[in-house]
Amino acid sequence: MATSLFSRSGSARALSHRDFTLLWLGTLVSNIGTWMESVALGVYVTQVTGQAAWTGGVAALTHLPSLVLAPLGGALADRFDRRTFMAVCICVQALLAALLTVLAATGNLSVPWVAVLSLLNGAFSTLVIPCATALTVAVVPPEDLHNALSLDSAQFNLGRIIGPVLAALVLTQVGIAGALFVNTLSFLAVLLALAGMRGAASPLPPKAEALWAGIMRGVRLAWTDPGIALALGSGALVGLLISPFVGLVPVFALKVLGGDATxxxxxxxxQGTGAVIAAFGSGAIVARMGRRAFLEAALLLVGLCSAAYWLSPSLPVALVTLFILGAVYLVAFTGLKTVCQARTPPELQARVSSLFLLLVNAGYILGVWGQGALSDRVGVRPITAGCALLFFGIVVGMRTLRARGLAALGT
Structure with missing residues (x-):
């Protein structure tokens, strides 16, 4: 079984590369800790304030720095020793997590502290993400890049599965400080992985190109290539209208379903389980339908699945619909990101990746805060389900009004 997974046609073949496996495992452990922190802080803010706007606002702060720093992070990833640069950012994130832990343990944690530290953590996370993408590109051959990106998505969602389960246990038994402490320790896994990697270690040759000129070269490519431009725009719309369901899960659980941290x-x-299954199991469907047709189907379905989740009348129904949404959501985002990477020259991949991050996060910031604020006034279900149906209508409109409206997504 393991041999078939790592074979040239296997669903986990990128894990046959040692450096990628180290990075993948280290990031998985860190993501488990990150999701423990996200659940703990989301529940804390919702319980303290009782307002969806605060929960959505704090979630948005984590992504706000990407509006400024994402292009810079992509350009820096092409200039410095990627392992060293990433390690420095990870160390700062660990220190911020440790400060949150101390504040919680001493009874000094507050919503303003959570907001400030979430903003700072988001700044360094923004610098890390393009660098991690560049490292992935450097340690896997081009023919395994799509598989590596799919496995990255699977790893992220494995963290989403394991992290919340551990968070619920730790919050019940120890409290918020325990969950934050585990997240602090989890950053060590990334540092150990970076120390053990053998490839992509030496600094890149110095660039004659100025930093700003390098950033603008990536922007020009994204603007002039129709496939990249459409993928970036679609990612921004998904971030604005669909992605807020991630940050507003505590609101739906506590205020709509009347639940708790569990x-x-x-x-x-x-959601994470659906995403992981999709990441490992969608390869056969892609081979049969084709990558573009599969991506178009995912873009059509993600709006309907999101609306079904928000309109769920009970927890069992919400669990089923969110499982399906998790799968379709992963397929849509991985497909859009793959379009960007496949159509980009290797020397610009980190910069285009950073633009994707910027636009998705810009949409998410506006969406999660705006939907949260409107939900406090109008109601959670009408706003969130309405946004999901609006996205579905936009995709249908593109296909109806322009017969080849999504054709540029072909790679």
Whole structure:
């Protein structure tokens, strides 16, 4: 079984490369800790404030720095020793997590502290993500890049499965400080992985190109290539209208379903499980349908699945619909990101990846805060389900009004 997974046609063949496996495992452990922190802080803010706007606002702060730093992070990833640069950022994130832990343990944690530290953590996370993408590109051959990106998505969602479960246990038994402490320790796994990697270690040759000129070269490519431009725009719309369901899970669990931290954990785990199954099992469907047709189908379905989740009348129904949404959501985002990477020259891949991050996060920031604020006034279900149906209508409109409206997504 293991041999078939790592074979040239296997669903986990990128894990046959040692450096990628180290990076993948280290990031998995760190993501488990990150999701423990996300659940703990989301429940804390929702319980303290009782308002969806605060929960969505704090979630948005984590992504706000990407509006400024994402292009810079992509350009820096092409200039410095990627392992060293990433290790420095990870160390700072560990220190921020440790400060949150101390504040919680001493009874000094507050919503303003959570907001400030979430903003700072988001700044360094923004610098790490393009660098991690560049490392992945460097340690796997081109023919395994799509598989590596799919496994990255699977790893992220495995963290979403395991992290909330552990968070619910730790929050019940130890409290918020325990969950934050585990997250602090989890950053060590990334540092150990970076120390053990053998490839992509030496600094890149100095660039004659100025930093700003390098950033603008990536922007020009994204603007002039129709496939990249459409993928970036679609990612921004998904971030604006669909992605807020991630940050607003505590609101749905506590305020709509009348649950608690365990309910939040169950919902996040359902989404993560669907995403992981999709990451490992979608290869055969892609081979039969074709990558573009599969991506178009995912873009059509993600709006309907999101609306079904928000309109769920009970926890069991919400778990089923969120499981399906998790699968379709992963397929849509992985497909859009793959379009960007496949159509980009290797020397610009980190910069285009950073633009994808910027636009998705810009949409998410507006969406999670705006939907949260409107939900406090109008109601959670009408706003969130309405946004999901609006996205579905936009995709249908593109296909109806322009017969080849999504054709540029072909790679």
């Amino acid at each position: 309910t939040t954990s169950m919902l996040l785990t359902a």
